[in-house]
Amino acid sequence: MDSIDPPSSIIKSAFEEIFSFSEKAFGEKFGFLSVEFQGRTKIAENKITGVWFNQSFTSEKDRFHVVFFNTQTLNDKGEIENCHNCQPDISEATYQFTPSGWKLVSKKLNFDTFGSWGYAPDIKVAETMQLSPRITVFMVPFSYSIQGDTDSGVGLFEFKNNDWRYIGYIHLEYSTEGSCNCYAYSGTLSKIAGSNPEYPDLLVTVKGTVMDFDADKIVPAKNITYRFDGTKYKSKDDVGIYNLPTL
Structure with missing residues (x-):
């Protein structure tokens, strides 16, 4: 039986499974990137990709290893497209440990987007949560600022029946320290x-305070309940008082 640790070649294998070509083949077709894009591969005239993060995990007593890639868009100047709603495309290849070694059980190209200002958040290892016996969720920390206000939380990536999907963003913190510094929770x-x-x-x-935009005053923060609507976790509590965006 092979070692339970995934082989070092699994990232190369994952890349070729998802994008159907080797990094070398893409480089010969579109050109090799400069040092500032080290670790990235140009896969189209206006697209570059690279490993976002990869990690081993257990689901339903089976051992898996997933490799996530994030693909960014380049503008006409060859720079990463940079705007508040510019989110990289997320792809994955997942391997299961079997008696004969590591076997590919899932691969999805651009199954969703995540991030802001052209980048996915930096992460080494995601915390996991067992939603129910068949569902494992990766909780990916994410924080972004706009007009001096900062919102932080976690994006939920679901693994179920050897398949991945993004099922919503949970807001955990909010701060106005960079603007009015008048409320935070x-x-x-x-x-x-x-x-x-x-x-x-x-x-x-x-814990903390929030702005009630309907009443135009600062009030004590209330607990937020998120419910699954069949596609994503959402909360009616976000509307009015919390005034939070949806990712």
Whole structure:
């Protein structure tokens, strides 16, 4: 039996499985990138890609290893497209450990987008949560600022039946330190019973203050409950008081 640790060649294998060509073949076709794009590969005239992060995990007692890639768009000057809503495309290749070694069980090109200002967040290892016996979720920390306000939380990437999908963003902190410095809150995430046993409700227990935009005043922050709508986790509590964007 092979070692349970994934081989060093798994990243190269994942790249070729997802993009159908080797890094060398892309380089010969589109040109090799300069040092500033070290670790990235040009896969189209206006697209570059590279490993976002990769890690081993256990789901339903089986051992897996996933390699995520993030693909960025280049502008006419050859620079990474940089805007608040510019989000890299996310792709994955997932391998399962079997008696005969590591076997590819999933690959998805550009299954969703995540990030801001042209970049996915830096991450080495994602914290995992078992939503239910068949569902493992990667919680990817993300923080961004606009007009002096900073929002932080986690993006939820679901692994179920050897398939990945993005199922929503959970807001955990908000700060106005860079603008009015007039309110801020922070929260902790936990699972609570809901109507869907496979997708339990998610509760953010909050401390701090927020702006009630309807009443135009600062009020104590309230806990936020997220419910799965069949596609993503969303919360009605975000509307009005929290005024938070959807990722």
